[in-house]
Amino acid sequence: MKRLAVMVAGLVLLGLGLSQVSPFRARLEAVLHQGGHEFAQVMLSQDKGQALCSQYRDKLPADLIPGFLAEQKALIKYPQSGKLLGDWKNGEKVFTDPKRGNCYACHAGVASEVAHGTMGPPLTDYGQRGTLEAVVRYTYEKIYNAWAYVPCSLMYRGGVHGLFTPEETADLVAFLLDPNSPINRR
Amino acid sequence: MRTHKNRFTVLGLLALGALVGLMAYTQQAKPLDPFEEAMRQRQMYLETFGILPGELFAEEGKELFFRKGPSGKTLEECDFGKGKGVLEGVYAILPKYFLDSRRVEDLESRVYTCMQTVQGFKPAEIERDEVKAITTYIASFSSKAKIQVAPKHPAELAMYNLGRELWYTRAGARDMSCAVCHDQYAGQRVRLSPVRSPKQGLGNEWPAYRFEEDKLYTMEDRINFCYESIAIPKPEFYSDVHIALTLYMLAEAAKAGHSFEELPFFTR
Numbered sequence: 001m002k003r004l005a006v007m008v009a010g011l012v013l014l015g016l017g018l019s020q021v022s023p024f025r026a027r028l029e030a031v032l033h034q035g036g037h038e039f040a041q042v043m044l045s046q047d048k049g050q051a052l053c054s055q056y057r058d059k060l061p062a063d064l065i066p067g068f069l070a071e072q073k074a075l076i077k078y079p080q081s082g083k084l085l086g087d088w089k090n091g092e093k094v095f096t097d098p099k100r101g102n103c104y105a106c107h108a109g110v111a112s113e114v115a116h117g118t119m120g121p122p123l124t125d126y127g128q129r130g131t132l133e134a135v136v137r138y139t140y141e142k143i144y145n146a147w148a149y150v151p152c153s154l155m156y157r158g159g160v161h162g163l164f165t166p167e168e169t170a171d172l173v174a175f176l177l178d179p180n181s182p183i184n185r186r
Numbered sequence: 187m188r189t190h191k192n193r194f195t196v197l198g199l200l201a202l203g204a205l206v207g208l209m210a211y212t213q214q215a216k217p218l219d220p221f222e223e224a225m226r227q228r229q230m231y232l233e234t235f236g237i238l239p240g241e242l243f244a245e246e247g248k249e250l251f252f253r254k255g256p257s258g259k260t261l262e263e264c265d266f267g268k269g270k271g272v273l274e275g276v277y278a279i280l281p282k283y284f285l286d287s288r289r290v291e292d293l294e295s296r297v298y299t300c301m302q303t304v305q306g307f308k309p310a311e312i313e314r315d316e317v318k319a320i321t322t323y324i325a326s327f328s329s330k331a332k333i334q335v336a337p338k339h340p341a342e343l344a345m346y347n348l349g350r351e352l353w354y355t356r357a358g359a360r361d362m363s364c365a366v367c368h369d370q371y372a373g374q375r376v377r378l379s380p381v382r383s384p385k386q387g388l389g390n391e392w393p394a395y396r397f398e399e400d401k402l403y404t405m406e407d408r409i410n411f412c413y414e415s416i417a418i419p420k421p422e423f424y425s426d427v428h429i430a431l432t433l434y435m436l437a438e439a440a441k442a443g444h445s446f447e448e449l450p451f452f453t454r
Contacts, residue, residue, distance in 0.1 A: 034426050039413075043358075
């Protein structure tokens with residue numbers, strides 16, 4: 001009985017120690033809760049990567065970068081078939097769909113599509129890099145988890161968040177790399 | 187209410203015009219410059235109706251401003267930042283700290299507060315559309331005014347710091363924060379929409395009528411629109427989230443010497 005009480009007290013103390021937040025953090029959390037339950041829930045469930053990018057204002061100190069990249073890489077899932085180069089036709093659908101790829105929000109793609117954003121580099125003629133294994137792998141991993149190459153990039157981690165599946169990621173890779181894809185033909 | 191009805195008939199007609207305009211907008215081989223397109227639409231509305239939709243909201247807001255609440259008082263009894271009854275230039279100094287509510291408030295939450303504390307309305311009786319219209323009316327007294335938001339009171343400084351923290355918070359299934367788009371990539375476009383930074387005057391055109399949506403947007407509406415577009419559920423109106431972000435953005439715009447646009451503004 002006594003032992004249990006000591007243990008409980010210990011746990012409570014531990015809990016206090018862990019949850020001790022700065023007054024600023026406490027105030028911030030109160031503000032988030034004022035925004036409503038759903039808002040607070042999303043804002044308060046940052047993963048480790050999001051929390052680091054916020055803390056360092058998107059410029060990570062050099063000594064944190066290798067660990068950050070390794071952790072992001074570990075989040076990448078691959079298709080069961082092992083094929084990283086899929087079907088470009090389906091890739092184009094995912095690329096264009098605002099709910100899945102939404103790639104035109106930031107990138108130029110097929111040359112005839114003029115309603116494209118300019119925040120990311122143009123992907124028109126991306127296939128000029130060829131289809132060597134290293135190019136395919138980089139393109140796959142970049143699309144699945146952009147932060148595995150550029151920490152805190154504006155480009156979000158579509159694969160990690162389940163906006164598209166590993167198979168759809170392979171289709172996106174094909175849309176960028178297949179010589180028959182309209183991205184590489186004019 | 188008469189203006190209410192007028193507003194909706196006119197807006198119904200306007201929506202048609204906007205739709206035709208929008209189709210032309212998206213079917214062009216070359217994207218139109220969005221600023222030029224907004225100016226063209228504005229001109230069309232003026233020529234067709236002799237009045238801009240935003241002005242109709244301001245008119246409605248004026249009527250509501252002088253409406254007596256359950257306490258028998260109108261909003262003339264509310265201090266919006268420069269003393270009771272003063273509207274000239276108040277929008278340009280908000281958000282600021284108010285002694286009576288012991289809270290930093292933007293114009294929208296100030297209207298919401300005074301409708302309760304001065305006029306005696308219960309929160310459930312206060313319609314969002316009414317607050318928007320009253321906000322538009324009061325903001326029209328700061329049309330083209332220089333932005334003068336400068337946190338000084340400790341509560342304002344704390345609110346500014348909270349706003350900056352929210353500005354940089356990356357969250358949700360799009361990994362976004364306001365800062366990545368509106369600082370790092372200011373000057374670039376999302377699809378066809380050009381993005382500005384606070385230093386370039388971000389936030390200086392609200393309340394505005396958006397012809398693409400056929401709706402009036404206040405600053406709080408605009409913030410919610412960005413949150414929703416990055417897969418973060420929109421925060422509830424009149425929360426410190428809006429007030430903190432607005433204080434941060436407008437203080438930065440003020441440091442860079444910006445002024446408000448014609449208010450209410452007319453935009454895409």
